[in-house]
Amino acid sequence: xxxxxxxTLRFGSGTPQEHTVFQDISLALQPGELTxxxxxxxxxxxxxxxxxxxxxxxxxxxxxxxGTEVTRLPAHARASWVARVFQDPKAGTAADLSILHNFxxxxxxxxxxxxxxxxxxxxxxxxxxxxxxxxMGLEHQLNRPMSSLSGGQRQALTLLMAGMAPCTLLLxxxxxxxxxxxSAQLVLELTLQLVKEHKAAALLITHQMKDALQHGExxxxxxxxxxxGDFNGAERKGLxxxxxxxxx
Amino acid sequence: MNPYLSALVLGLCFLPLAMGTFLSLxxxxxxxxxxxxxxxxxxxxxxxxxxxxxxxxxxxxxAMLLGTVAGSITGMxxxxxxLNALLxxxxxxxxxxxxxxxxxxxxxxxxxxxxxGYFPAGHTPIHGLLLALAPAAIIxxxxxxxxxxDAGLALRASGSNPGMAEAMGVDTKKMQVRGLALAxxxxxxxxxxxxxxxxxxxxxxxxxxxxxxxxSVMMGEAxxxxxxVQPLGLRLAAIAGGTLLFRLLLxxxxxxxxxxxxxxxxxxxxxxxxxxxxxxxxxAV
Numbered sequence: 103x104x105x106x107x108x109x110t111l112r113f114g115s116g117t118p119q120e121h122t123v124f125q126d127i128s129l130a131l132q133p134g135e136l137t138x139x140x141x142x143x144x145x146x147x148x149x150x151x152x153x154x155x156x157x158x159x160x161x162x163x164x165x166x167x168x169g170t171e172v173t174r175l176p177a178h179a180r181a182s183w184v185a186r187v188f189q190d191p192k193a194g195t196a197a198d199l200s201i202l203h204n205f206x207x208x209x210x211x212x213x214x215x216x217x218x219x220x221x222x223x224x225x226x227x228x229x230x231x232x233x234x235x236x237x238m239g240l241e242h243q244l245n246r247p248m249s250s251l252s253g254g255q256r257q258a259l260t261l262l263m264a265g266m267a268p269c270t271l272l273l274x275x276x277x278x279x280x281x282x283x284x285s286a287q288l289v290l291e292l293t294l295q296l297v298k299e300h301k302a303a304a305l306l307i308t309h310q311m312k313d314a315l316q317h318g319e320x321x322x323x324x325x326x327x328x329x330x331g332d333f334n335g336a337e338r339k340g341l342x343x344x345x346x347x348x349x350x
Numbered sequence: 351m352n353p354y355l356s357a358l359v360l361g362l363c364f365l366p367l368a369m370g371t372f373l374s375l376x377x378x379x380x381x382x383x384x385x386x387x388x389x390x391x392x393x394x395x396x397x398x399x400x401x402x403x404x405x406x407x408x409x410x411x412x413a414m415l416l417g418t419v420a421g422s423i424t425g426m427x428x429x430x431x432x433l434n435a436l437l438x439x440x441x442x443x444x445x446x447x448x449x450x451x452x453x454x455x456x457x458x459x460x461x462x463x464x465x466x467g468y469f470p471a472g473h474t475p476i477h478g479l480l481l482a483l484a485p486a487a488i489i490x491x492x493x494x495x496x497x498x499x500d501a502g503l504a505l506r507a508s509g510s511n512p513g514m515a516e517a518m519g520v521d522t523k524k525m526q527v528r529g530l531a532l533a534x535x536x537x538x539x540x541x542x543x544x545x546x547x548x549x550x551x552x553x554x555x556x557x558x559x560x561x562x563x564x565x566s567v568m569m570g571e572a573x574x575x576x577x578x579v580q581p582l583g584l585r586l587a588a589i590a591g592g593t594l595l596f597r598l599l600l601x602x603x604x605x606x607x608x609x610x611x612x613x614x615x616x617x618x619x620x621x622x623x624x625x626x627x628x629x630x631x632x633x634a635v
Contacts, residue, residue, distance in 0.1 A: 155517070181519030194517070196510040203503050207518045215504040215520065217496075247580055 104154070104271050104303050105130040109163035111149060123149050125327045126163070131303035133270065136294065138314040139307045141324030142350050147307045150324065151273045154305070156180040168270070182212035185264035185302070187293075189276040191253035194260030201251075201259065202244040205229045208263035232262045236288070254285030261292040265299065272296060272304040279309070290317065311343045323349045353601050355475045361597035362482035363543035364562060366489045368570070368593040369586070370536030371563030373493070376571075378509035378529045383439035383560050384424045385537050387446025388417045390556035392538025393545035394454045397461060400546070406468040410485065410542050417538025418531040420446060425527030450553055457553040467546030478547075485543060489536060490590055494583050505529055537563070558614055565621045566593035572624045596620070 111123040123146040131137060141147050152158030153165060156177035165173045172180060188194050195204050206221045230241040236258050240246070248256060257277060264272060274293060278286035294317060297304045308314055314321055321338055323331035323346065330349055333341050367389065374382035392413035399409035420442055427438035451457065461467055469478055496502045507515040508525035515522050537559065545551040570592025574585050603616055 157516075176521075177516040178519050178521045181517060184517075186517045188513075193511070193513055196507040196514050198510040199503065199506055203506075206500065207503050207507055207515075207520070210500055210504075211518050213519075215500040217499045217501050219495075219498055220500045221498070221503075245581070 103130055103132070103166070103168065105166050106150075106153060107164040107166060109153060109160045109165070111146070111153065111158065111160050115161065122327055124160075127328055128163075129322075129329065131271070131305065133303050134297065134301040135320060136297045136304045136306060136318035137320040137322055138318045139305055139322050139324070140309070140311075140314055140346065140349070141330075145324040146327070147324055148275055151186075151275055151305060151307065154271060155184055155186055155273055183268075183270040185211065185267070185269035185272050187257070187260050187264060187272075187274040187277045189279050189307075191257035191260070191280050194263070195248045195256050197249035198247060200245045200247055201233070201240060202226060202229055204248055204259070205232070205244075205263055205266060209266040211267040211269075213267070232265070233259070235262070254281050254288075257281060257289050258285065258292060261289055261296060265296050269300055269302050272300070272302045274304065274306040276307050276309065278313075311346055314346065315341060315343060321346070325349055352475060353605060354598060355479065357597040357601035358594060359475075359478050359482045359547060360544065361594040362479070362486040363547055364540050364566065364597065365486040365590055365593050366536040366543070367540035367559060367563045368566035368589050369489055369493050370533035370540075371560075371567050372586070372589055373529055373536070374533040375564070375567060376509075377497075377506055378526060378533075380428065380435040380509075380526070380530065381439070382421075382424060382435060382530055382533060384420055384442045384446070384530070384534050385439070385560045385563055386556040386558070387443035387450065388420045388534040388537040388556070389541035389544075389559040390450045390551070390553060391416050391420055391446055391453075392541030393551040393555055394450045394459075394541075394553075395538070396542035397459050397467075397545050397551035398453060400461060400465040400467055401459070403465070406466070406546065409546075410468065410539060413542035414535040414539045417541075418535035420538070421534025422527050422531035424534065425530035428530065429523035429526040447553070454551065454553060458550060459552075460550045461546065462549045467549070468543065469547050482543070482547070485539070486590070489539070490586055493536075494586050497582055558617070561614070561617055561621065562596070565596050565617055565624075568592070568621055568624045569596055572628050575628050 106127060106129045109124050109127050112120060113123060114120045139147050139150065149158050153160055156175055156179065160173065164171050167183060202221050206225065226244060229244060234241040238255060240255065277293065278289050281289060290313065293306065306318070319338065321333040321341060322329060374380050395416045396409035396413040399412050400406060424438045424442045427433045427441065428435050469481055473481065497506060504515065504520040505525050505528065507518065508520055508522040512522045541556060545555065567589055570589030573591065574588035579585055579588060599620065600613055603613065604610065608616065
């Protein structure tokens with residue numbers, strides 16, 4: 103189980119700009135479950151992901167992963183169980199490194215980076231087997247620097263990279279927002295595969311009502327510093343776009 | 351001694367400095383100006399070591415270690431105290447001036463007649479070239495090999511995309527400290543080699559070394575980008591070529607009768623040219 107316990111998050115504490123993002127919220131995510139996260143702009147969707155990823159520290163409350171408290175652990179120390187995909191398609195890959203080397207780092211997300219040449223022929227084969235799934239012909243161009251690829255290609259590769267090492271938590275911040283419809287569809291499909299393969303708890307931020315209703319097992323809506331709506335099981339099945347729109 | 355051969359030897363001595371500049375400036379995107387102080391630190395440390403009777407090779411290693419310490423201080427100012435990179439480098443460089451002078455005890459320490467350095471007295475030009483080639487080759491190959499390891503990839507990703515590196519479990523702050531430590535270790539090695547080649551350490555010998563490193567990297571990259579070179583090994587080779595070419599150009603300028611006092615003006619003009627010309631060419635395309 104992965105969760106937040108009684109989290110309060112404030113920005114600019116003690117200044118006139120003080121702003122409470124969350125007031126005493128709790129949340130539990132289940133393995134193998136994809137949760138779609140919705141909410142108006144500024145409702146704290148990205149902050150919620152940040153709390154779980156370790157890039158945002160709460161003022162009060164605990165972040166728990168499988169019974170262990172990780173509240174104060176920085177992002178790099180949580181990487182062994184958290185995989186992340188960002189809204190900016192360029193954010194998930196290192197532009198100056200080749201496709202192969204990006205995958206190498208991704209495969210070591212949960213391990214130490216030692217002084218050996220790990221990007222060997224066997225590893226190259228392994229990456230090619232993954233990349234071929236995209237049907238972009240990139241499996242023959244693994245030495246190409248990431249900077250030479252399009253946003254859609256890079257985001258699709260980021261998804262595949264997330265699958266190179268085990269993860270218990272998958273955090274996706276509007277992964278399809280900057281993509282054309284075809285790339286967006288591909289990225290969404292890869293996400294669903296990844297959640298299934300790794301039995302990870304996944305949290306996906308989206309503004310697309312259609313996606314939120316079509317995919318995933320659970321819908322969360324944030325608003326006014328708390329979790330305004332939480333639809334699971336039968337409630338989730340009966341959920342309509344009109345009902346969701348009431349939250350905005 | 352033939353001035354061009356001498357320029358080549360000095361160019362090889364400056365190769366670690368160029369590699370260090372590549373590391374801080376290109377791999378980490380940090381304009382590190384600790385360089386001027388670290389260069390003299392390496393020179394002072396190695397010359398004092400020689401005078402104490404240490405073997406020359408050991409003094410080179412000690413110089414490198416001293417540079418690493420200086421670089422890691424700059425790195426900690428940048429990574430832990432979140433100071434601006436230029437300010438951090440300036441602070442450490444300024445402090446190093448006192449440290450260097452304190453170590454040396456006087457502004458200039460001659461080696462000639464006092465101790466035998468890495469370049470033995472009366473060596474032939476070819477012998478000098480071969481001697482200078484060894485550390486340069488070791489450093490260039492070593493850096494290439496290091497940056498290809500898994501740890502090296504973590505280092506490069508930290509500079510290229512810190513957010514991504516953190517998400518991949520890399521402590522980017524630690525990497526910044528290590529990167530700047532290594533960069534300044536290489537710079538100090540160049541200082542030690544230059545001091546032993548020229549036969550003295552001088553408190554002001556590091557002045558302008560930031561520019562020398564920059565000139566070498568930018569000249570190398572100008573050629574690499576003309577041919578659109580991407581692989582790391584070729585980029586490092588281009589920078590090595592840029593380092594040697596830079597020294598040769600200065601030697602040509604001196605042979606053409608330019609007063610030595612104008613060499614730095616020429617250096618600035620050269621760097622400007624190598625920065626501006628490729629971008630003008632891109633605009634023309």
